[in-house]
Amino acid sequence: MPAPVLELRGVQRAYSMGDTTVRALDGVDLVIQKGEFVAVMGPSGSGKSTLLNLLGCLDRPDAGQYLLDGQDVATLHDDELSGIRSERLGFIFQSFNLIQSLDVLQNIGLPLVYGGCDPAEAAQRSRALAQRVGLGDRTGHRPMELSGGQQQRVAIARSLSNNPVIILADEPTGNLDTRTGDEIMALLRELHAEGRTIVMVTHEDDIAAKAQRVVTMRDGRVQHDTGIRA
Template identity: 55%
Template structure:
């Protein structure tokens, strides 16, 4: 059973008098443990796809099955619970809470999930060690470098042990050396079994993924996993 299965996904937005088809007739299957890069020009549907995979947005039509469950029919509260327990997010701009320390930022998802303080403490201590942040536990984001902030963000994204990690331009605000360290960290998590989906404009980063998806005009134009004899993975509606 695939971890992710999208069937006939449509997502459109109204801009003035016009309708923009951000995703059109999208069919996509991703197995557990895959390392996937989603690429394409601005406006191709990459971010819309990521938001939909992360249950931050709903399709207008079609079905999204996550771990075998159709999540398109879930209530907002149910979606929030699935996001909390099964999906981690890493963003270009880190999105850390400014007033919280590194340790408190990492612990935040567990607090929201109602995990007991003692277990939170143990898991945060292990995460700080694993991500090389032992000496930065009590530092706020404005006291951390860009690379340290992104490591805190990744630790926070994975502290609930999600099945799926979504990264939106994770190296976009980092210099090349720091970006390389962050990518290696993400790849180590993938090697441990976490399914990794990265949206990026960076060809060098995209080429590292074992599977590359090329989006264009809301459609999946190329899937490196497809063989020459495979049927198209996406089609225009109607």
């Protein structure tokens, strides 16, 4: 069996809120193989957001190990984490998080700016990705001029631009109506079918049902893991 793309071993993360300490993650073990499409579910406060932040290298665990693509990233410095984000991770957010002042093409190419990619090549790649998500004719538009579904498509294209080893999606359909949400889910499934690894946080059962494997969190631990379903 090949090395997993992502492996968490006994990961802990606590926040102090005033006098009390909140143990957001209390010993999480999780292994995700290349090409999996995993949905992370759980009630609010179960630690799924904290988990996603950790997976996204936006945060560091207090204890435990996080191996990303075989590299332990739990102990890396801030700049090194930035490097990991720009080279190996793709993000999709609930509220799209596009930069309003940039057009579609620039938004898609943003990770490449920080990855040190040549501008001409970045533009070319961005254009191809815009086409891939069906927005080839909207490359000059600003995010404000697009519908929610279109904005999320831009965000998905952006998450692909640096050719990441894993895509992290945080409630990608949370701000969309059901029909548009289904379109976005179809797109994610397409990406999965192409061999991408996707970890998606959601609290909707029917959205989670479209993933290959569902991990349920509760009180900072993995409560249930369906494993890969057919």
